[in-house]
Amino acid sequence: MTESYVIIGDGIAGGSAAKTLREESPDADITVITDEGETLYNRILIKEYAKGKIPMEDPLFLHDEEWYEERDIDLELNTHVTHIDPDGHVVHTHEGDDYEYDALLVATGGTPRQLPVDNSDADGVHHFWTFEDARSIADHAEESEQGIVVGAGLLGIDFAAICGARGIEANYLMRGDCWWRYALSEDGAGIIHDALRELDVEPVFQSGVDHFVTDDDGHVTGAVDPNGEEFEGEFVGVSIGLDFNTEFLRGSGIETDDGIVVDEFMETNTEDIYAAGDITRFYDVILEEHAQNGSWDSAKKQGAVAAKNMTAADGEAEEFRHVSSYSISHFKDLPFVSFGHPTIGDDDRERKYSDTEWRRLTFKNGKLIGGVLIGNLKLQSAFKRIIREERDLEGQKDLLIEEDFEMEMLDAAAQEQ
Amino acid sequence: MAVGTSSGQHVHLSAREVEPVPADATALRHVDQLDDEAFDQFRRLVDGDTVNVQPAEEVPFEHGEIIVHTAYFRVTVR
Numbered sequence: 001m002t003e004s005y006v007i008i009g010d011g012i013a014g015g016s017a018a019k020t021l022r023e024e025s026p027d028a029d030i031t032v033i034t035d036e037g038e039t040l041y042n043r044i045l046i047k048e049y050a051k052g053k054i055p056m057e058d059p060l061f062l063h064d065e066e067w068y069e070e071r072d073i074d075l076e077l078n079t080h081v082t083h084i085d086p087d088g089h090v091v092h093t094h095e096g097d098d099y100e101y102d103a104l105l106v107a108t109g110g111t112p113r114q115l116p117v118d119n120s121d122a123d124g125v126h127h128f129w130t131f132e133d134a135r136s137i138a139d140h141a142e143e144s145e146q147g148i149v150v151g152a153g154l155l156g157i158d159f160a161a162i163c164g165a166r167g168i169e170a171n172y173l174m175r176g177d178c179w180w181r182y183a184l185s186e187d188g189a190g191i192i193h194d195a196l197r198e199l200d201v202e203p204v205f206q207s208g209v210d211h212f213v214t215d216d217d218g219h220v221t222g223a224v225d226p227n228g229e230e231f232e233g234e235f236v237g238v239s240i241g242l243d244f245n246t247e248f249l250r251g252s253g254i255e256t257d258d259g260i261v262v263d264e265f266m267e268t269n270t271e272d273i274y275a276a277g278d279i280t281r282f283y284d285v286i287l288e289e290h291a292q293n294g295s296w297d298s299a300k301k302q303g304a305v306a307a308k309n310m311t312a313a314d315g316e317a318e319e320f321r322h323v324s325s326y327s328i329s330h331f332k333d334l335p336f337v338s339f340g341h342p343t344i345g346d347d348d349r350e351r352k353y354s355d356t357e358w359r360r361l362t363f364k365n366g367k368l369i370g371g372v373l374i375g376n377l378k379l380q381s382a383f384k385r386i387i388r389e390e391r392d393l394e395g396q397k398d399l400l401i402e403e404d405f406e407m408e409m410l411d412a413a414a415q416e417q
Numbered sequence: 418m419a420v421g422t423s424s425g426q427h428v429h430l431s432a433r434e435v436e437p438v439p440a441d442a443t444a445l446r447h448v449d450q451l452d453d454e455a456f457d458q459f460r461r462l463v464d465g466d467t468v469n470v471q472p473a474e475e476v477p478f479e480h481g482e483i484i485v486h487t488a489y490f491r492v493t494v495r
C-alpha cells in the first residue's frame with residue numbers, strides 16, 4: 001500500500017522534510033500545504049532584499065514549481081489548514097478540502113506579534129516575516145526619511161539595518177539599558193550600539209511604545225514612549241516576538257506549550273503526528289530539557305529528522321542533536337554570532353578584548369551550552385563542537401575566554417587535573 | 418587554476434568582496450546556511466588565505482556563488 005504524507009507549512013522545515021521524505025520514500029504520496037502564495041524562498045535573505053542590496057527576486061527562491069513537479073510532490077498554495085482530526089487522520093482546509101495522511105508533519109512556524117498599544121496596525125507600521133512583507137517594507141522604506149524601530153532582539157535589528165541601508169534616520173526604542181539584554185551585557189551591547197549609531201540609528205534606552213500617533217489618513221507619524229516622549233517617524237518596524245501558529249490544533253489533543261511539544265525524534269504526543277522548525281518546543285538531548293530555537297539551520301535539520309522518523313521502521317528513529325547558530329551580518333567588518341542557548345544556563349563568562357571584540361559564554365551543569373561572539377568568529381565552530389561533545393568544563397571555564405583560546409588548551413588542562 | 422592529481426581533480430578557491438550584487442547572480446547564500454566546515458573555510462578565504470586547494474568533490478561552494486556575511490563575497494572555484 002502507498003504511504004501518504006502531509007506537511008503543513010512550506011518554510012525551510014517543511015521544505016527540507018518534503019525533500020527528505022521523497023528521498024526516503026520514492027513511491028509515497030506527498031502533499032505540502034501552505035497558506036502563502038509562493039514556493040519556498042530564502043527567508044533569511046529577504047532582509048537583504050528589503051535593504052535594497054539584492055534587487056532581484058529569482059535567486060531568493062529555493063524551490064520553484066518545477067522542483068515539486070519533478071519530485072511528484074503536490075503543492076497546495078494559498079491554502080490555510082483550519083483543523084486536524086487525529087483519529088480520522090485527516091487535515092481540513094479553509095476551502096473545505098480534506099487531506100488524509102498516514103503521517104503528518106506540522107511545520108507552521110510563527111507570526112510576528114503586534115504591540116498591544118493604540119494604532120499598532122496603522123499604515124506604515126511594519127512587521128517582518130514573509131516575502132510579501134519584504135516587498136512592502138522595501139517600497140515604503142525607499143520613500144521614507146524618518147524611522148522608528150521597536151524590538152531589541154535579533155529580528156528588530158534587521159529593521160535598524162534596513163533604515164541604515166535606505167538612509168532613513170531612525171530612533172531604536174528599547175525597554176532596558178541595552179540591545180538584546182537577555183544575552184548581552186552592557187559591554188557587549190555597547191559595541192552594537194556604536195555600530196547602530198554609525199548607521200544613523202540612535203538607540204533610546206528605558207523607552208518603548210505607549211501608543212503610535214497617526215495623521216488623518218491613518219498613516220503613522222510617530223510614537224510616544226511610556227515616559228511621554230514623542231519620536232517622529234513615518235516608517236516603523238516592530239519585532240517583539242512571534243505567536244506560534246497553533247490555532248488549528250485546538251481540540252486535537254496535541255500538546256502545546258507556547259509551541260508544539262515534541263521529543264528528540266520530533267514526534268508529538270499524538271500518534272503519527274510530528275512537528276519541526278520554529279514551532280517546536282523540542283527535547284534538547286544536550287541540554288537535557290525542552291528548548292526552543294528560532295533559526296534556519298535548526299528548522300532545516302528538524303524537518304529532515306522528522307521526515308526520516310516518519311518513514312523509519314520501528315526502532316530506527318534518528319534523534320535531533322544539533323547546535324545552531326544565528327549571525328548578524330549588517331555591520332561592515334563587525335561579525336556577530338550567537339550559538340546554542342545564550343540566554344539560559346546557571347553560569348557564564350564574558351570578556352571584552354577591544355572596542356570591537358567581545359565574547360560571552362553560557363554554561364549549565366559544568367558544560368558549555370551557548371554564547372555570543374562579537375568582532376571575531378574564529379572560535380565559532382570550536383565552541384559549537386565543545387557543546388556537541390558535552391565536555392565537562394568544571395574548573396576550565398576561564399580558559400574559554402582567554403583571547404588566544406585553542407582546543408588544545410582544554411586537553412592540556414584535562415591531563416593536568 | 419585547476420591542479421590534476423591521481424585521486425581526481427583539485428580546485429583552487431578564493432573569495433572576493435562584491436558590491437553591489439551583480440545582476441546576473443544566480444546563487445546566493447546567507448552565512449548561516451553554511452555548515453561548520455564550510456563556514457571555517459569561508460572565513461579563511463575571506464581573511465585573505467586565498468591559496469586554498471582541495472579535491473573538487475569536497476568543495477562546499479558553487480563557482481560564482483555569493484555568500485552574504487558582513488559584506489557580499491563572491492566565491493571562485495577553479
Ligand SMILES: Cc1cc2nc3c(=O)[nH]c(=O)nc-3n(C[C@H](O)[C@H](O)[C@H](O)COP(=O)(O)OP(=O)(O)OC[C@H]3O[C@@H](n4cnc5c(N)ncnc54)[C@H](O)[C@@H]3O)c2cc1C
Pocket residue numbers: 008009010011012013014033034035036043044046047079080081082107108109110128129130155158245248276277278279293294295296297299325326327328447449
Ligand atoms: C526577516 C528575518 C530574518 C531572519 N534572519 C535569520 C538569520 O539571519 N539566521 C537564522 O538562522 N534565522 C533567521 N531568521 C529565522 C528563520 O528564518 C526561521 O527560524 C526559519 O525560517 C523557520 O522556518 P520554519 O519552516 O520553521 O517556519 P516558517 O518559515 O515560518 O514557515 C512556516 C510556514 O507555514 C505557513 N503556515 C502557518 N500556519 C499555516 C496553516 N494553518 N496552514 C497552512 N500554512 C500555514 C506559514 O505561512 C509559513 O509559510 C530570520 C527570520 C526572518 C523573518
